[in-house]
Amino acid sequence: xxxxxxxxxxxxxxxxxxxxxxxxxxxxxxxxxxxxxxxxxxxxxxxxxxxxxxxxxxxxxxxxxxxxxxxxxxxxxxxxxxxxxxxxxxxxxxxxxxxxxxxxxxxxxxxxxxxxxxxxxxxxxxxxxxxxxxxxxxxxxxxxxxxxxxxxxxxxxxxxxxxxxxxxxxxxxxxxxxxxxxxxxxxxxxxxxxxxxxxxxxxxxxxxxxxxxxxxxxxxxxxxxxxxxxxxxxxxxxxxxxxxxxxxxxxxxxxxxxxxxxxxxxxxxxxxxxxxxxxxxxxxxxxxxxxxxxxxxxxxxxxxxxxxxxxxxxxxxxxxxxxxxxxxxxxxxxxxxxxxxxxxxxxxxxxxxxxxxxxxxxxxxxxxxxxxxxxxxxxxxxxxxxxxxxxxxxxxxxxxxxxxxxxxxxxxxxxxxxxxxxxxxxxxxxxxxxxxxxxxxxxxxxxxxxxxxxxxxxxxxxxxxxxxxxxxxxxxxxxxxxxxxxxxxxxxxxxxxxxxxxx
Amino acid sequence: xxxxxxxxxxxxxxxxxxxxxxxxxxxxxxxxxxxxxxxxxxxxxxxxxxxxxxxxxxxxxxxxxxxxxxxxxxxxxxxxxxxxxxxxxxxxxxxxxxxxxxxxxxxxxxxxxxxxxxxxxxxxxxxxxxxxxxxxxxxxxxxxxxxxxxxxxxxxxxxxxxxxxxxxxxxxxxxxxxxxx
Numbered sequence: 001x002x003x004x005x006x007x008x009x010x011x012x013x014x015x016x017x018x019x020x021x022x023x024x025x026x027x028x029x030x031x032x033x034x035x036x037x038x039x040x041x042x043x044x045x046x047x048x049x050x051x052x053x054x055x056x057x058x059x060x061x062x063x064x065x066x067x068x069x070x071x072x073x074x075x076x077x078x079x080x081x082x083x084x085x086x087x088x089x090x091x092x093x094x095x096x097x098x099x100x101x102x103x104x105x106x107x108x109x110x111x112x113x114x115x116x117x118x119x120x121x122x123x124x125x126x127x128x129x130x131x132x133x134x135x136x137x138x139x140x141x142x143x144x145x146x147x148x149x150x151x152x153x154x155x156x157x158x159x160x161x162x163x164x165x166x167x168x169x170x171x172x173x174x175x176x177x178x179x180x181x182x183x184x185x186x187x188x189x190x191x192x193x194x195x196x197x198x199x200x201x202x203x204x205x206x207x208x209x210x211x212x213x214x215x216x217x218x219x220x221x222x223x224x225x226x227x228x229x230x231x232x233x234x235x236x237x238x239x240x241x242x243x244x245x246x247x248x249x250x251x252x253x254x255x256x257x258x259x260x261x262x263x264x265x266x267x268x269x270x271x272x273x274x275x276x277x278x279x280x281x282x283x284x285x286x287x288x289x290x291x292x293x294x295x296x297x298x299x300x301x302x303x304x305x306x307x308x309x310x311x312x313x314x315x316x317x318x319x320x321x322x323x324x325x326x327x328x329x330x331x332x333x334x335x336x337x338x339x340x341x342x343x344x345x346x347x348x349x350x351x352x353x354x355x356x357x358x359x360x361x362x363x364x365x366x367x368x369x370x371x372x373x374x375x376x377x378x379x380x381x382x383x384x385x386x387x388x389x390x391x392x393x394x395x396x397x398x399x400x401x402x403x404x405x406x407x408x409x410x411x412x413x414x415x416x417x418x419x420x421x422x423x424x425x426x427x428x429x430x431x432x433x434x435x436x437x438x439x440x441x442x443x444x445x446x447x448x449x450x451x452x453x454x455x456x457x458x459x460x461x462x463x464x465x466x467x468x469x470x471x472x473x474x475x476x477x478x479x480x481x482x483x484x485x486x487x488x489x490x491x492x493x494x495x496x497x498x499x500x501x502x503x
Numbered sequence: 504x505x506x507x508x509x510x511x512x513x514x515x516x517x518x519x520x521x522x523x524x525x526x527x528x529x530x531x532x533x534x535x536x537x538x539x540x541x542x543x544x545x546x547x548x549x550x551x552x553x554x555x556x557x558x559x560x561x562x563x564x565x566x567x568x569x570x571x572x573x574x575x576x577x578x579x580x581x582x583x584x585x586x587x588x589x590x591x592x593x594x595x596x597x598x599x600x601x602x603x604x605x606x607x608x609x610x611x612x613x614x615x616x617x618x619x620x621x622x623x624x625x626x627x628x629x630x631x632x633x634x635x636x637x638x639x640x641x642x643x644x645x646x647x648x649x650x651x652x653x654x655x656x657x658x659x660x661x662x663x664x665x666x667x668x669x670x671x672x673x674x675x676x677x678x679x680x681x682x683x684x
Contacts, residue, residue, distance in 0.1 A: 095667055097665070099665065099666065099670060101667055426675040429672065429675040432672040433675065436670075436672050447641075450642075451644045454625035454626060454642055458624060461626075
């Protein structure tokens with residue numbers, strides 16, 4: 001990529017925040033000692049929550065199925081440590097509301113004994129469906145943050161005849177380096193996982209998009225992919241939100257995903273580098289998704305870096321492992337741009353958690369919002385080509401339909417608009433609020449329709465019952481009358497007989 | 504002269520009778536607004552408005568005989584929608600909006616009498632004689648018909664619990680507004 005090329009191809013959308021990735025990204029990966037107790041939530045993915053298949057008091061091995069997938073879009077949950085199931089109850093969800101959700105608590109026996117699992121001898125000789133089935137069984141979900149069950153995506157890619165797999169190594173969120181670390185330390189796993197995914201979806205090539213602020217990862221991945229010409233490593237300019245699928249697809253292939261379509265409909269499918277590594281582990285080693293690399297970073301963290309930890313570990317334990325210089329002013333799960341604010345640290349690590357940020361007062365400072373000066377900075381920054389200022393003005397006035405007319409549903413909540421706003425207007429917060437309200441309104445509408453159907457069904461049932469009762473009554477009456485008539489006829493017949501006899 | 508008078512009179516008579524017949528046979532029976540209003544109402548026919556069902560309430564609304572705030576299960580949202588449809592201004596501050604509520608059975612005191620099941624307009628209560636009854640949350644419309652018939656006051660209306668799926672981000676407020684609120 002020449003200098004001029006770089007200059008011309010630089011994207012004209014997005015923002016370039018200071019990345020704060022180093023020094024955390026350069027610290028060698030640390031392995032968390034097995035925690036005494038883990039809390040494995042039942043819904044760590046998009047779709048239906050998993051259903052527990054273990055009982056309290058039951059002994060489980062690491063990697064053993066503890067909750068099975070429920071419904072078409074769902075994922076199973078496996079034990080991240082070996083030990084005893086001590087409770088099936090509620091823990092606080094990694095969600096801004098701080099509401100609880102169901103989780104299985106497992107007390108570790110400290111031995112970390114893996115369950116024995118058979119592996120495919122040659123996965124490339126197996127049917128593509130077999131790969132998808134094994135990935136689904138291992139509970140692999142999109143680890144970039146979306147946590148969509150990967151096997152469902154494989155099936156979609158196969159059906160829509162996707163030609164190109166895009167492996168997302170963008171990791172554009174500041175502070176995070178878990179994907180960077182997995183590419184540096186486990187490049188062969190990522191490349192092999194990408195080839196397995198290619199086989200599963202029937203793609204002919206894989207493009208690995210890595211932001212050019214991660215030269216070590218690019219070098220490691222190039223070395224790992226050397227003998228596989230179909231896996232191409234493609235550095236992309238470091239610009240937020242490069243890790244968003246639509247932006248990465250456009251940068252790598254020049255194709256733009258239409259507003260109401262999915263990426264697969266333009267012939268590409270995007271999978272995160274960590275997801276590829278998880279697919280590798282599931283197929284080659286028979287290990288379900290029970291551990292992940294998580295970045296612990298932020299101003300209050302004493303030794304920031306990446307940690308390999310079992311899922312279900314309390315965030316407080318991760319923070320205790322890295323040490324804290326002071327009490328964090330703000331805790332975030334994920335990146336600073338799109339992450340979820342956490343109310344406290346008694347929250348378990350989930351599949352989609354790429355980072356935990358413990359910010360100090362300076363980093364967490366939110367300036368007071370001023371009035372919109374209509375400078376248009378947000379429209380230039382918006383990677384989706386929307387008009388954030390127009391949408392926010394309408395939402396502020398309570399006109400949600402008006403905001404919808406400005407394509408609110410295309411907003412990817414990347415936060416570029418709020419980041420560049422010189423008046424510090426919380427633009428993306430307005431959009432999140434409006435999207436939630438519109439979904440709620442849609443739900444209410446569906447509910448009203450369902451109510452009507454139920455009320456009609458009840459009326460129909462009552463009518464039917466009344467009719468049946470009336471019919472039954474009529475039938476009984478007819479029977480009674482027939483019997484009466486028969487009884488009345490019987491003596492006369494007898495009389496006739498006697499008459500005949502006497503005659 | 505006579506010719507023109509006669510022809511015009513004949514035309515008037517025929518066209519008049521055509522119009523007269525047409526007005527009788529092609530009459531629009533229902534006010535179209537009634538159907539629209541009925542679609543906005545919950546449709547559970549609970550009768551809390553004082554009318555027999557939602558259709559009758561819609562007729563009364565269309566005639567202007569009933570206030571837009573007539574529907575207790577619909578709450579503030581329905582009142583607002585009805586007011587917007589009918590083009591009337593209404594003071595909604597008087598409407599106590601406690602948010603949507605649904606019925607809940609206190610299991611300790613339910614005697615399994617089956618009365619609530621019979622009055623539920625959407626069959627949202629399950630149970631059998633002398634068995635503890637329960638409410639199917641998804642099917643309950645919050646009409647509170649069951650509360651009135653329960654002999655042991657085991658039924659009560661409770662706000663719908665907020666779950667992770669239902670939670671929405673609040674509207675951002677400036678620090679100054681937050682202090683006033």
